[in-house]
């Protein structure tokens with residue numbers, strides 16, 4: 001007996017903009033309470049920057065939204081449905097790259113949530129992959145093993161896989177930490193362009209507070225598993241609050257209209273001759 005392939009679910013040409021809410025989300029790992037009652041709303045088409053010190057819970061929150069970690073509380077799209085792989089694409093902080101797979105094959109994995117059970121990728125899926133590789137300047141890498149790339153190239157390839165998913169909500173976990181300044185801005189500008197042209201909503205955990213403020217409509221500051229500030233970048237990036245949460249003196253400046261967060265100057269140690 002042969003098994004007939006199940007019918008393909010048609011992927012939309014462009015994702016329909018989606019909004020998402022978290023209500024009272026808790027995540028515990030053995031002794032560690034990584035999230036302790038997170039409430040958060042992401043509007044359709046919005047870029048929400050998630051900031052906070054190491055270990056605050058940024059990755060755990062993104063993973064809970066993507067359904068990759070067990071949680072209590074609710075994560076739901078505005079239609080009330082729990083998001084799945086066709087709704088949410090995650091670019092993880094530490095991706096696991098399979099041995100023996102090319103860049104193009106890896107990017108094609110992003111189409112999996114759109115495929116029916118036992119279905120194979122169509123010409124359309126391959127066209128979407130080649131368009132995304134082109135947009136991320138990865139066409140020349142298409143046949144390169146995915147494990148044979150620099151840190152920055154790897155980060156763009158992992159982003160490519162997420163973009164081929166064509167999900168309306170993109171979750172980025174420190175997506176540019178391995179990129180040089182040129183590639184960092186190019187990747188973030190591309191995501192911003194996609195957001196505006198395709199109506200994608202973005203939650204991006206970002207290390208650099210100035211860059212987070214530059215791209216996000218809104219920032220949510222997370223500290224020890226709780227959102228402690230949520231609002232426009234200028235109001236969230238208050239020096240006193242940041243110094244408390246990051247446990248180091250920080251100052252906030254405006255340079256050519258952009259917010260810059262700096263460590264307080266070190267006390268000078270003048271050497272006596």
Ligand code: ADP
Nearest residue numbers: 029032034052053054055056057058059060061
């Ligand atoms: P961030 O991304 O803000 O640096 P994480 O979400 O990775 O923080 O981690 C939040 C807390 O949860 C940390 O204390 C971390 O050690 C813990 N944690 C994260 N993942 C795991 C895990 N798989 N098992 C045990 N503890 C974890």
Ligand code: MG
Nearest residue numbers: 058059060093
């Ligand atoms: Mg993290």
